[in-house]
Amino acid sequence: MIQKLGEICDFHSGNAWKSSKFKDKGIPIIRINNMKPNATDFKYWDWDEPYDPKFFVEEGDILVSLSGTIKTYKWVGEKALLNQRIVRVTAKENINIDWVYYQLSNVIVRISDKGKNAVIKNVSVTELKKYKVDVPDLPTQNKIVSLLDKASALVQKREKSIALLDELLRAQFLKMFGDPVFNPKGWEMMPISKVINEMKGGWSIGGENRSLKENEIGVLKISAVTSGIFKENEFKAVSKDKIKRQLVFPKKGDLLFSRANTKEMVGSTCLVPKDYDYLFLPDKLWKLIPNKDLINTVFLKPVLSNKGVRMEISKLATGTGGSMKNISKAKLNKMEVIVPPIELQNQFESIYHNIQGQKESLTQSKTALEHLFNSLIQESFKGKIETPKEEVKKKDSIMSEIKKQEGEKVDITNLDLATYLGIPDEITSTQEKWIFDLMSLDEFYQFLLKDNFTKEELFTLQDIEEKLHHFFYHGGDMDFPNASWQQIIFKFLEAKPPLLEQIFEEETATVKLKLTDETFKA
Structure with missing residues (x-):
């Protein structure tokens, strides 16, 4: 049945909070730049200041940004x-809210496609409400959500692995050099x-936000650097005929610095x-050319990215x-800045490239899965439109990947955590306490359980x-987190299938725990 989005869901707009009343703590205010995992740059509203509860957002709520980067997001904070x-979206009767979430993602892509090469920077609630979509019955919605959830989980798994490698590199830097502001070493x-x-x-020269055509070159935007990762697609197209001076091209290993920004x-x-011979630097970006006898740019990057150092830079900035x-x-x-021996900096560079190689492999896999996932979303919402053969192949590809992943768990009985996670030998062989950097992972506790108890053994929480x-x-010379491990144990008990089961022992009249076969799979 063809219906307007406004007929199947409600859109609840946000509020224009007065920036003059923002605080350093209180109730977080979700701005567009906060619509991402692990967002930290929040503004806050004082609990004592008046506010309407209708503007509250709970975990799991569906949000849509209407300006800047138009996107959907499930709130996880x-x-x-x-x-x-930003609008919060709720579903009406007989509508699966998660189906709405995926449908909105598809609608936004279609709206963007209408703009062809132009960048769509604004969309109105009215426009969204009027957009027509094919709405299947609830059982069909549920099937679509189940399929897309599984596909999305594959992407999230890659993201988690990439984030883990980033955290390992950050921890390795701190172990080798300490905090670059307090300089404890x-x-x-x-x-x-x-x-x-x-x-x-x-x-700098004016250009257009679009792909390059013949006889064109791209001038980088400062957003190519802002995230801390070089974004080669953040540029403006410029005709080569307009270039009247020598350009600075970004080359492999260059450290770029944004001298103008917020x-x-x-x-x-x-x-x-x-190397990028089709991109050049604007005047707001600098290439930092190092004294190689004293500093390694791979070492200098995390120094300049340190929160404390960034605060110092921000204080020096004017405008x-x-x-x-x-x-x-x-x-x-x-x-x-701190300047450790160049030999130690070069050792860190070796670790960096090792981890970066693993990240690149995971990132390529994630990009491929994202492409297939997006194709699957479009396929799911095409209704009766005939699907091109190439799209069928893409769908079959991701379906195969889903089925493989669903049935494929690694037997970890004889594996250690480092081998399972693919942690480089440079870290495990030189840093005896590396494992404690992984305390936030469920796998950390899963491996501790399977390495300390047998399948047949009954044990208690005290054990x-x-x-x-x-x-x-004895391993880390540190106290262990009481609250965290208990939460993980209960999580293992409630998992489907569970990693732990409860057994009533008649001899002692107590409830004990036992590892299941799932404890030895990951």
Whole structure:
């Protein structure tokens, strides 16, 4: 049945909160830039200030941004307040809200496609409400959601693996060099002017937000650097005929620095993964050319990305405008950074490239899965439209991947955690406490259980506590997190299928625990 979105769901708009009343703590306010996993840059509303409860957002609520990057997002944070230009979507009777979530994602793609090469930066609630979609019965909606959830889980699994590698690299840096602001290891401090030979700026020229055509070249936008990862698609197309001066091209290994940005983003850096002869730097981006006898750019990147260092850079930045700030070469040159022995920096570079290689492999897999997932979304909402053969192949491909993943769990009986997660030998062989960086993972506790108890053994929560205490105290010389491990154990009991089962022992009249076969699979 063809219906308008406004007939199957309701759109609840956010509020225009007064920025003058923002606080450093209180109720988080969800702005468009907070619609992402692990967002941290929140503004807050004082609990004592008046607000309407209708603007509250709970975990699991469906959100749609109406400006900037138009997208859907399932809120995964704490209870928060909704800002303007974001809507919360609720489903009406006999409509699966998760089906609405996927349908909205598809609608946004279709709206963007109407713009062809133009970038769609705004969409109205009225436009969304009027958009017509084919609405199947509830059982069919549920089947579509089940399929897309499984496909989405594959993408999320890759994302989790990539995030783990990022966290391992961050932890490795801190172990080798300590916090670059507090400098607990007492490294020599030097001004940027001594470790950087040149800050090579680019050239800015107006361009168009679209793909390159013949005889065109791309001028990078500062958003190519802002995330900390080089984004080669963030550029504006410029005719080569307009280029009248020498350009600065990003090359493999270059460390780029954003000298102009918002207060929070000024000083953003990224490493360039390869040579780009069709892109050039604008004047707001610098290429930092190092004194290679003193500094390694792979080491300098996490130094400049450190939160404390970024705060120092932000303080040095100036600007009369409320949004854009600039930092001069003179001011940046005076800022001091830690300079450990170059041999140690080079050792870190080796670890970085090892981990980066694994990340690239996972990222390629994630990109392929995302493409297939998006194709599957479009296929799911095409209704009676005939599907092209190439799209059928894509759907078959992701369906095959889903089925394979559903039935494919690794037997971890004889595996250790490092082997299972693919952690580089450079870390496990040189850092004896590396494993404690993984305490937030469920797998951390799953491996502890299977390595400390047998399949036939009955044990109590107290037995687990004693094993954990011994592991943390003797292996890490640290106290173990009481609250966390108990939550994980209950999670294992409630899992489907469960990793632990409860057994009533008549001899002692107590309930004990026992590992299931699932404990030895991951």
